[in-house]
Amino acid sequence: MTSDLGLSVDAQFTLRRRPNSEKFLDLGFRQLTLALASLVAIVLLAILVTVFQGSREAMASFGLRFIVTSAWDPVNEQYGAFVAIYGTLVTSILSLAIAVPLGVGTAIFITEDLIPARLRELIGLMVELLAAIPSVVLGLWAIFVMEPAIRPALELLHHLLGWTPFFATTPQGPGMAPAILILVVMVLPIITAIARDALNQVPIELRQGAYGVGTTRWGAIFAVILPAAISSIIGGVMLALGRAMGETMAVTMIIGNSLNFDLSLLAPGNTIASMLANQFGEADGIQVSALMYAALILMLLTFSVNVLAQWVVRRLSLKY
Amino acid sequence: MTSSLSQHNASSKSSGKISGDICMSLQDVSISYGNFEAVKNVFMDLLNGKVTAFIGPSGCGKSTVLRALNRMNDLIPGCHLKGRVLFDGQDLYHPRIDAVEVRRRIGMVFQKPNPFPKTIYENIAFGARINGYRGDMDELVERSLRKAAVWDECKDKLQKSGLALSGGQQQRLCIARAIATEPEVILMDEPCSALDPISTLKIEETMHELKRNYTIIIVTHNMQQAVRVADMTAFFNAEAVEGGSGKVGYLVEYSETEEIFNAPAQQATQDYVSGRFG
Amino acid sequence: MTSSMTSSGRESNTDTSLFDRRPLSFDPKLKRNRLNGLFTLISGLFATLAVLPLVLVLVYVLVQGGRLLSLRLFTELPPAPGLEGGGIGNAMLGTVLVTLIAALIAIPVGVAGGVYLSEYAGKSWFGQVVSFSNDVLAGVPSIISGVFVYGLIVATRVFFGQSYSAMAGGIALSVLMLPTVIKTTNEGLKLVPNELRLGAYGVGASRYVTITQIVIPAALTPISTGVVLAIARAAGETAPLIFTALFSAFWPEGIFNPIATMSVLIFNFAIMPYPAQNELAWAASFVLVMMILAANLLARWLSRLSKT
Ligand SMILES: Nc1ncnc2c1ncn2[C@@H]1O[C@H](COP(=O)(O)OP(=O)(O)O)[C@@H](O)[C@H]1O
Ligand SMILES: [Mg+2]
Numbered sequence: 001m002t003s004d005l006g007l008s009v010d011a012q013f014t015l016r017r018r019p020n021s022e023k024f025l026d027l028g029f030r031q032l033t034l035a036l037a038s039l040v041a042i043v044l045l046a047i048l049v050t051v052f053q054g055s056r057e058a059m060a061s062f063g064l065r066f067i068v069t070s071a072w073d074p075v076n077e078q079y080g081a082f083v084a085i086y087g088t089l090v091t092s093i094l095s096l097a098i099a100v101p102l103g104v105g106t107a108i109f110i111t112e113d114l115i116p117a118r119l120r121e122l123i124g125l126m127v128e129l130l131a132a133i134p135s136v137v138l139g140l141w142a143i144f145v146m147e148p149a150i151r152p153a154l155e156l157l158h159h160l161l162g163w164t165p166f167f168a169t170t171p172q173g174p175g176m177a178p179a180i181l182i183l184v185v186m187v188l189p190i191i192t193a194i195a196r197d198a199l200n201q202v203p204i205e206l207r208q209g210a211y212g213v214g215t216t217r218w219g220a221i222f223a224v225i226l227p228a229a230i231s232s233i234i235g236g237v238m239l240a241l242g243r244a245m246g247e248t249m250a251v252t253m254i255i256g257n258s259l260n261f262d263l264s265l266l267a268p269g270n271t272i273a274s275m276l277a278n279q280f281g282e283a284d285g286i287q288v289s290a291l292m293y294a295a296l297i298l299m300l301l302t303f304s305v306n307v308l309a310q311w312v313v314r315r316l317s318l319k320y
Numbered sequence: 321m322t323s324s325l326s327q328h329n330a331s332s333k334s335s336g337k338i339s340g341d342i343c344m345s346l347q348d349v350s351i352s353y354g355n356f357e358a359v360k361n362v363f364m365d366l367l368n369g370k371v372t373a374f375i376g377p378s379g380c381g382k383s384t385v386l387r388a389l390n391r392m393n394d395l396i397p398g399c400h401l402k403g404r405v406l407f408d409g410q411d412l413y414h415p416r417i418d419a420v421e422v423r424r425r426i427g428m429v430f431q432k433p434n435p436f437p438k439t440i441y442e443n444i445a446f447g448a449r450i451n452g453y454r455g456d457m458d459e460l461v462e463r464s465l466r467k468a469a470v471w472d473e474c475k476d477k478l479q480k481s482g483l484a485l486s487g488g489q490q491q492r493l494c495i496a497r498a499i500a501t502e503p504e505v506i507l508m509d510e511p512c513s514a515l516d517p518i519s520t521l522k523i524e525e526t527m528h529e530l531k532r533n534y535t536i537i538i539v540t541h542n543m544q545q546a547v548r549v550a551d552m553t554a555f556f557n558a559e560a561v562e563g564g565s566g567k568v569g570y571l572v573e574y575s576e577t578e579e580i581f582n583a584p585a586q587q588a589t590q591d592y593v594s595g596r597f598g
Numbered sequence: 599m600t601s602s603m604t605s606s607g608r609e610s611n612t613d614t615s616l617f618d619r620r621p622l623s624f625d626p627k628l629k630r631n632r633l634n635g636l637f638t639l640i641s642g643l644f645a646t647l648a649v650l651p652l653v654l655v656l657v658y659v660l661v662q663g664g665r666l667l668s669l670r671l672f673t674e675l676p677p678a679p680g681l682e683g684g685g686i687g688n689a690m691l692g693t694v695l696v697t698l699i700a701a702l703i704a705i706p707v708g709v710a711g712g713v714y715l716s717e718y719a720g721k722s723w724f725g726q727v728v729s730f731s732n733d734v735l736a737g738v739p740s741i742i743s744g745v746f747v748y749g750l751i752v753a754t755r756v757f758f759g760q761s762y763s764a765m766a767g768g769i770a771l772s773v774l775m776l777p778t779v780i781k782t783t784n785e786g787l788k789l790v791p792n793e794l795r796l797g798a799y800g801v802g803a804s805r806y807v808t809i810t811q812i813v814i815p816a817a818l819t820p821i822s823t824g825v826v827l828a829i830a831r832a833a834g835e836t837a838p839l840i841f842t843a844l845f846s847a848f849w850p851e852g853i854f855n856p857i858a859t860m861s862v863l864i865f866n867f868a869i870m871p872y873p874a875q876n877e878l879a880w881a882a883s884f885v886l887v888m889m890i891l892a893a894n895l896l897a898r899w900l901s902r903l904s905k906t
Contacts, residue, residue, distance in 0.1 A: 105644030134834025214424030246739020452618030
């Protein structure tokens with residue numbers, strides 16, 4: 001209350017010595033958290049080392065040819081991952097091509113005050129819950145529900161566009177096309193969530209500015225709101241691409257796991273992840289090494305996509 | 321600046337009366353956000369070719385009324401207007417009215433400079449293009465930037481981002497953007513509140529130029545600014561009402577600027593302009 | 599300059615003719631209004647398409663899986679191929695066990711890592727290494743963590759000469775959980791206002807006491823929300839388990855033996871040509887989806903609790 005009383009209390013506390021045990025506890029806790037935090041880096045390094053070590057034998061035998069050849073022949077011990085790499089790229093990129101407009105359109109629909117707030121929240125919640133459905137359940141659903149349901153549509157595609165190499169085969173169950181569609185279902189929530197956050201962060205002033213010069217709602221969305229949010233959206237799309245490349249279960253269950261190259265999207269195909277899921281358990285000898293080599297390529301692919309995503313966000317981000 | 325004021329005074333002697341060509345008219349306008357009534361029973365005739373200033377303590381509903389004039393409040397969920405806002409002989413809140421068309425005729429400059437994340441050139445051209453401009457775009461961009469007194473600073477970097485300008489320049493770019501679409505009325509919500517004195521002075525000069533062609537309505541918390549730029553001044557205030565959830569804004573007095581500042585009819589106005597509260 | 603502005607200003611009033619000027623009334627036939635309506639329609643259609651899969655998956659899982667719901671499902675083993683009946687009791691137990699192992703590893707490590715990042719790391723280079731590694735680890739495909747644990751534990755038989763085991767599966771899952779737990783802990787702690795820390799220091803509390811008794815309790819809701827979601831996610835993971843925990847047709851025989859889990863059961867039984875197995879896959883999907891939705895709703899409820 002009075003200043004000299006305050007002083008004397010202060011003095012009491014500064015005079016009190018901290019016991020040594022408390023200092024040890026303080027330091028020990030810090031070191032403990034540091035040690036456990038460094039586990040993250042160690043695990044990451046261990047993953048890299050394990051996969052790299054495992055793939056050395058295959059690297060020595062097949063070199064970079066591994067990437068461009070498509071033989072996968074355990075009998076003659078010849079391995080090339082072209083079919084899987086091609087499948088990984090094609091399925092992930094095509095699924096993104098479908099999911100991006102769907103996801104961004106959905107995000108706009110639930111951020112731009114087009115429908116009542118209640119309904120917007122409900123749609124947002126449902127999209128979030130979709131992300132929580134395990135991939136293996138989606139795979140099961142794809143096998144028994146989705147694929148039979150879309151087969152007539154795929155047959156129609158074959159009918160109309162069968163003259164192009166991309167639809168040259170008749171759809172017979174598992175294949176690249178159903179795998180792409182199930183990937184769309186899996187990356188859609190990611191894209192929607194990130195686009196929604198990005199749109200919500202566009203400042204209200206910018207919207208008002210657009211409406212103030214007399215744009216319609218969609219005029220403002222296309223000309224001002226989307227451009228302002230574009231860097232985050234692109235970053236989110238890249239993250240989704242990384243996820244699509246590494247996605248395993250649902251794709252494995254519906255892609256057909258063919259080891260032969262086929263340009264047709266209606267034919268069975270393969271991806272690196274599904275090849276790993278299918279063969280790793282039963283492989284031995286140099287096949288394990290070849291699979292590790294493929295895993296290394298998958299890691300490099302997803303790593304570069306993720307790093308690019310962060311770079312895009314930082315590089316393109318506008319200051320408003 | 322003084323000359324224009326005194327000239328105006330000479331022409332209308334009748335004190336306290338609003339005379340002139342009516343541009344917009346508010347008739348018993350009340351605006352609420354959800355259940356909260358922000359402004360109540362505003363009657364007011366805004367005059368053609370004049371600068372009208374809205375002054376008053378913050379929170380009394382000046383921005384709310386201003387936004388009501390070009391239906392900007394439509395964008396705020398839960399905002400609701402009662403009464404009539406007449407413009408060009410029509411009630412702007414009639415269900416058949418297109419708010420987009422209204423905003424093309426009644427432009428707006430906001431408190432915070434908000435250039436689009438586009439080039440300076442595009443910032444101007446965008447609005448003109450969506451308003452169906454058929455003339456020479458380069459010429460329009462230059463003319464608008466000149467009228468907003470920011471041409472000299474911008475002419476060498478038209479293809480640079482509008483966000484690369486300073487705050488004052490950004491605000492003048494926003495003014496240029498608003499006048500490029502040739503609106504009949506320009507609404508300005510505290511356009512200088514985020515700016516330094518020099519930028520403020522430049523924008524006031526701009527306003528003097530603009531009022532030859534446009535009707536301007538400006539919200540300001542700076543009374544000197546009202547004296548400097550406005551022909552007419554409206555003083556808003558807010559007071560707690562029984563049963564209300566907060567303070568409700570209302571129009572206290574609306575008259576020629578001279579009168580509001582030198583011989584106000586209301587005690588509250590007198591107190592406010594002499595700095596006794598607010 | 600003034601004079602030029604004035605003159606151009608005067609001219610400009612005649613230029614109004616260069617703009618489209620329409621009556622103020624709404625004209626639905628106008629191109630811009632039509633386009634506006636069209637795009638609203640398209641985006642609404644997209645939103646419908648986006649929620650459709652969830653609805654369809656839920657309907658099928660509920661109908662196909664729900665009708666098999668019985669006590670037998672929880673208490674019996676899966677039938678041998680070709681036989682009818684049976685349950686998924688071992689797989690349920692296995693999922694719980696493997697997820698528990700993963701949580702017991704990932705939660706302490708992850709929370710400590712998050713505490714380090716938020717409370718100690720500052721802008722140090724080591725902190726940046728940790729947080730960069732965490733971002734990279736979060737992007738590593740789940741199958742890779744299976745490959746990693748296979749190479750590290752299964753192939754080397756480090757656990758009492760055992761190859762495939764529940765332990766290996768749990769470790770593989772914990773690698774996936776770790777980045778999420780670290781991230782949510784770090785973000786949760788960063789939301790704690792700094793005044794709270796300063797207040798604790800101000801009364802002479804040590805760093806350790808401040809963090810464990812003031813800061814972490816203040817961030818408990820976001821941290822537990824994140825942890826619940828991470829556990830739910832791990833419980834549904836399959837790829838890291840296929841060649842670490844493997845599968846077993848029998849009841850769990852300890853954590854150093856292969857173990858059945860619901861997710862691997864779904865994978866194995868979905869591609870079998872026997873209807874009885876297919877049905878069990880649906881039943882396991884039902885149980886798994888219910889568990890995961892419940893966890894998500896719990897997390898949502900937790901975070902709403904903190905807001906009020
Ligand atoms: N978007 C809004 N939602 C809810 N209430 C608002 C909103 N904008 C303003 N208000 C309320 O309306 C009243 C008037 O606000 P405003 O018009 O901004 O006042 P002024 O511009 O005079 O400072 C204030 O009480 C304010 O809290
Ligand atoms: Mg205001």
